[in-house]
Amino acid sequence: MGARTEFRYLSEADCIAAGVLDASRCVDVCEEVFGLLAAGDYLMGGPNHNSHGIGIVFPAASPFPNMPLAGPDRRFVAMPAYLGGRFDVCGNKWYGSNQANTLRGLPRSVLTLMLNDKDTGEPLTLMSANLISAARTGAVPAVASRHLIARKPEVLAAIGCGVINEAAVTAIVSQHPQLQRIVFHDRTLAKAQKAAHEAQERFGITAVAAETAQDCVRDADLVTIAASRTSPLVLRASWFRADVTILLSGPVTADEEFWTESSIIYDNLKLHEAYVEEAITSGDKQAYYDGVIGGPIYRLIDEGRIAPLEDSVDLGRVLLTPEQNRYRPSGRTVFVACGMAVFDIAWGYDLYQRALDQGIGQSLTLWEEPHAR
Amino acid sequence: MGARTEFRYLSEADCIAAGVLDASRCVDVCEEVFGLLAAGDYLMGGPNHNSHGIGIVFPAASPFPNMPLAGPDRRFVAMPAYLGGRFDVCGNKWYGSNQANTLRGLPRSVLTLMLNDKDTGEPLTLMSANLISAARTGAVPAVASRHLIARKPEVLAAIGCGVINEAAVTAIVSQHPQLQRIVFHDRTLAKAQKAAHEAQERFGITAVAAETAQDCVRDADLVTIAASRTSPLVLRASWFRADVTILLSGPVTADEEFWTESSIIYDNLKLHEAYVEEAITSGDKQAYYDGVIGGPIYRLIDEGRIAPLEDSVDLGRVLLTPEQNRYRPSGRTVFVACGMAVFDIAWGYDLYQRALDQGIGQSLTLWEEPHAR
Numbered sequence: 001m002g003a004r005t006e007f008r009y010l011s012e013a014d015c016i017a018a019g020v021l022d023a024s025r026c027v028d029v030c031e032e033v034f035g036l037l038a039a040g041d042y043l044m045g046g047p048n049h050n051s052h053g054i055g056i057v058f059p060a061a062s063p064f065p066n067m068p069l070a071g072p073d074r075r076f077v078a079m080p081a082y083l084g085g086r087f088d089v090c091g092n093k094w095y096g097s098n099q100a101n102t103l104r105g106l107p108r109s110v111l112t113l114m115l116n117d118k119d120t121g122e123p124l125t126l127m128s129a130n131l132i133s134a135a136r137t138g139a140v141p142a143v144a145s146r147h148l149i150a151r152k153p154e155v156l157a158a159i160g161c162g163v164i165n166e167a168a169v170t171a172i173v174s175q176h177p178q179l180q181r182i183v184f185h186d187r188t189l190a191k192a193q194k195a196a197h198e199a200q201e202r203f204g205i206t207a208v209a210a211e212t213a214q215d216c217v218r219d220a221d222l223v224t225i226a227a228s229r230t231s232p233l234v235l236r237a238s239w240f241r242a243d244v245t246i247l248l249s250g251p252v253t254a255d256e257e258f259w260t261e262s263s264i265i266y267d268n269l270k271l272h273e274a275y276v277e278e279a280i281t282s283g284d285k286q287a288y289y290d291g292v293i294g295g296p297i298y299r300l301i302d303e304g305r306i307a308p309l310e311d312s313v314d315l316g317r318v319l320l321t322p323e324q325n326r327y328r329p330s331g332r333t334v335f336v337a338c339g340m341a342v343f344d345i346a347w348g349y350d351l352y353q354r355a356l357d358q359g360i361g362q363s364l365t366l367w368e369e370p371h372a373r
Numbered sequence: 374m375g376a377r378t379e380f381r382y383l384s385e386a387d388c389i390a391a392g393v394l395d396a397s398r399c400v401d402v403c404e405e406v407f408g409l410l411a412a413g414d415y416l417m418g419g420p421n422h423n424s425h426g427i428g429i430v431f432p433a434a435s436p437f438p439n440m441p442l443a444g445p446d447r448r449f450v451a452m453p454a455y456l457g458g459r460f461d462v463c464g465n466k467w468y469g470s471n472q473a474n475t476l477r478g479l480p481r482s483v484l485t486l487m488l489n490d491k492d493t494g495e496p497l498t499l500m501s502a503n504l505i506s507a508a509r510t511g512a513v514p515a516v517a518s519r520h521l522i523a524r525k526p527e528v529l530a531a532i533g534c535g536v537i538n539e540a541a542v543t544a545i546v547s548q549h550p551q552l553q554r555i556v557f558h559d560r561t562l563a564k565a566q567k568a569a570h571e572a573q574e575r576f577g578i579t580a581v582a583a584e585t586a587q588d589c590v591r592d593a594d595l596v597t598i599a600a601s602r603t604s605p606l607v608l609r610a611s612w613f614r615a616d617v618t619i620l621l622s623g624p625v626t627a628d629e630e631f632w633t634e635s636s637i638i639y640d641n642l643k644l645h646e647a648y649v650e651e652a653i654t655s656g657d658k659q660a661y662y663d664g665v666i667g668g669p670i671y672r673l674i675d676e677g678r679i680a681p682l683e684d685s686v687d688l689g690r691v692l693l694t695p696e697q698n699r700y701r702p703s704g705r706t707v708f709v710a711c712g713m714a715v716f717d718i719a720w721g722y723d724l725y726q727r728a729l730d731q732g733i734g735q736s737l738t739l740w741e742e743p744h745a746r
Contacts, residue, residue: 003478009382012740041437045427045451047655054418054427056453056463064414066461068491076494078418078451078465080429088439090429092451094465094487096494105376107743110494112487114467118441121449121469121483126499128739163745281654282420362737366501367385370480372536 005366007123008352012131014361018351020131023138023167024174026347030139031146031319032085033346037268038316041084042342050274052338053079053093072099073108073228079341082118083349091115091345093129099228107163109133113348123366125352129344130163132351136343138167140267141224141247144335145172147318148265148327149222150243154180157220159213160227161186161195164249168224172247173203176222182207185216187231214239226250237261237332245333251293259300262332264307266314271338272298273309293338378739380496381725385504387734391724393504396511396540397547399720403512404519404692405458406719410641411689414457415715423647425711426452426466445472446481446601452714455491456722464488464718466502472601480536482506486721496739498725502717503536505724509716511540513640514597514620517708518545520691521638521700522595523616527553530593532586533600534559534568537622541597545620546576549595555580558589560604587612599623610634610705618706624666632673635705637680639687644711645671646682666711 010018019025036042045051056076058068068074079093095111102108111129116122145153153176158165161184173179182199184192184207192209199207210216217223217239226249227233235254240246246262266272272294279288279298289295300306315335318327355361383391392398409415418424429449431441441447452466468484475481484502489495518526526549531538534557546552555572557565557580565582572580583589590596590612599622600606610630613619619635639645645667652661652671662668673679688708691700728734 005479005483009737011738012744013738016744039437041440043429043431043440045429047430047657047661049430049432051427054424054451054453056416056418056455057420057422058416058455059422064412064457067414067416067457068455068463076453076455076463076465076489078427078453078467080427080449080451080467082429082431082441082449084437084440090441090449090469092449092465092467094451094453094467094489096463096489096491098492098494101493102746104493105743105746106378106493106495107746110378110489110496110739112496112739114485116449116467116469116483118469119471120474120477120479121471122479123483123485130740131744134745166745277654281650284420288420364382364735365384365386366483366485367503370478371385371389371504372507372539373475373478373480 003369005122006363007366008125008355008361009364010125010127010355010361012128014355015128015131015351017360018355020135020351023135023171026135026139027142027171027175029346029350030136030343031143033343034143034316034319036083036085037342038320043082044341045080048274048277050270051278052271052275053077053341074098081341081345083342083345087346087349088118089115089345089349090118091341091348093341093344113344115345115348115352127348129348132344132348134163134167136347137164137249137339138171140337140343141168141249141335142171142175144247144315145222145245146175147315148329148333148335149245150329152176152178153221154178155183155220157183157217157223159185159216159223159225160250161191162226162228164226165224168226168249169199172222172224179205181205183210183216183220185210185213220244223247224249225252227252240332242331243329245329245335247335248293249337251295254296259297260305262334263329264297264312265318265333265335266312267337268316268340269309269312269314271340294336297336376742378495379736380739381498381728381734382737383498383500383728383734385501387728388501388504388724390733391728391731393508393724396508396544399508399512400515400544400548402719402723403509403716404516406716407516407689407692409456409458410715411693416455417714418453421647421650423643424651425644425648426450426714447471454714454718456715456718460719460722461491462488462718462722463491464714464721466506466714466717486717488718488721488725500721502721505717505721507536507540509720510537510622510712511544513710513716514541514622514708515544515548517620517688518595518618519548520688521702521706521708522618523702525549525551526594527551528556528593530556530590530596532558532589532596532598533623534564535599535601537599538597541599541622542572545595545597552578554578556583556589556593558583558586593617596620597622598625600625613705615704616702618702618708620708621666622710624668627669632670633678635707636702637670637685638691638706638708639685640710641689641713642682642685642687644713667709670709
């Protein structure tokens, strides 16, 4: 690149034109990322290269009347990373989230993603990232559903009928053509019925709503859970089939057996180690645990009730293991996915390349020539 | 705001049109921010609300041939914050830096700033932030030069003739009409001569180049230092006038007396406390110290050679103290400025408002209506 710097802006509509809704392709790209994670060909934030990101944490109270206060799903987070392989690019996902958005007709979170030249730092693209983030968040459990199953699933249960689980169900369905039935549950039955109706239309698979979470998961081989952080739901291990695979894309509250009597497979052990480090240095470990998906697990690890992270397995490790020696679920398997910027970068980069090829989006000029060097 | 989300893109040229080069106004805005910092009406990153930001840290070596490696001034950093007062907005500065950029005709760092609605997270503006960052980085020592001086300065010395010190000199000159002389020093005399020539043209003040740093600072009342992180310069306390005020906007190496026999005034004590916290948790405190401006100070504090942070003073505290009880420099004063996103947000917001008023920039649509809620 010369002194002139331009980059491409992709609105949400542009991202759709570039294929952001192609769930099956997104699953392939995310599986590629798990390979890079396991190999170590990435850098996320901080000196440990594995921080999830950094947030603006709103206080519970403030003497300043305008200062935003802690509230349901309310935060801002910046998630920078470098991803190697064919991506070989740096980027930053930046979003604000607030449950109150839904009252204004807005998504709960509003996300953007910037990709940058790894050498010069110049922006390559700024993208509307709501659909990128939803697609990759849905694709990650779908990658797990390829590899962490006892047999080909026939019944899929989905707890939580928001944007994330819509993406997860779409991605999972794209991987399992033999699925016979999908059961939805949400805090309101109407929302579950709507999701079931839409799924049946879209996928041509029988889809029903369940009034309780217990009814929802009873017959399921595969369960995807992405309920709101504010959900009062408490899962019980006894509700599930003995050989179920449960894919967590959001925080849940569960009885102890749910954790202690399951095989827990992580998305990336180093990320979880970084979370525990950050919890310790936050000065209030328990409060920090309350805010992250792995919190209940870390607490049980601290109590010596389940295996420490260093003796655990993540999906990348499973994928790197030759087929014949690979992890095979026997009992209940719980896969825990926390969200990593590398997945946004991978899917964003893939779309950016197609946008370039197809002339999608607007070119923006940062400078014709930099004013100062 | 409704369901349609649009935001304003401001290129570097747009930022110039909106007034980013108005150094005097930027000093006023930055003084306003010091007031908000001292009052506590801001939130930077992390649970302590005072993290400078989070970086992608490149390793010294990697088995992956494409992975960027540690190099001079090479890093990516995300710096999110909320700033109160009349700003009342969230934002994130994101930049990549690499000394090798200068060989390509690019600035060493390429920066963007996004401002977001504090409630919904919707982007308000994406701005080219090189000039914003330079202006605020120059304005911060100029605020200090209003308040931390023994008398009205007549001789200003500038060590380092890059973008940052150009901005600092411009901002300082805007505050001190009685200045008689400016002396520049850089690693190459030619660069210092060029800076002197340009300053004389711009400000109508006698400006000269000094071959050594010692000659540069000998007669100065006020010294601004913004040398490259890679500068081999070692400052000696004995070079300076006894009542000099030294404004640091970049890391320096100095003899111990430079630190132990000066009054050190910080930009924001809580930021420095957060840096020390992060150094401890990084696992390699000394290496972390090496990478930050305050490093040599923290090391001497650890050794009990200078006052701990909790017994120290920052500029906001000085400003909050009634005039008659305020800190008055007697001996050598060293002001340490590390760079905080709140200054970028303040200056960026001020420019954004003027861009809106004057119809500067491009309107970009994130979505006409969000695809998913």
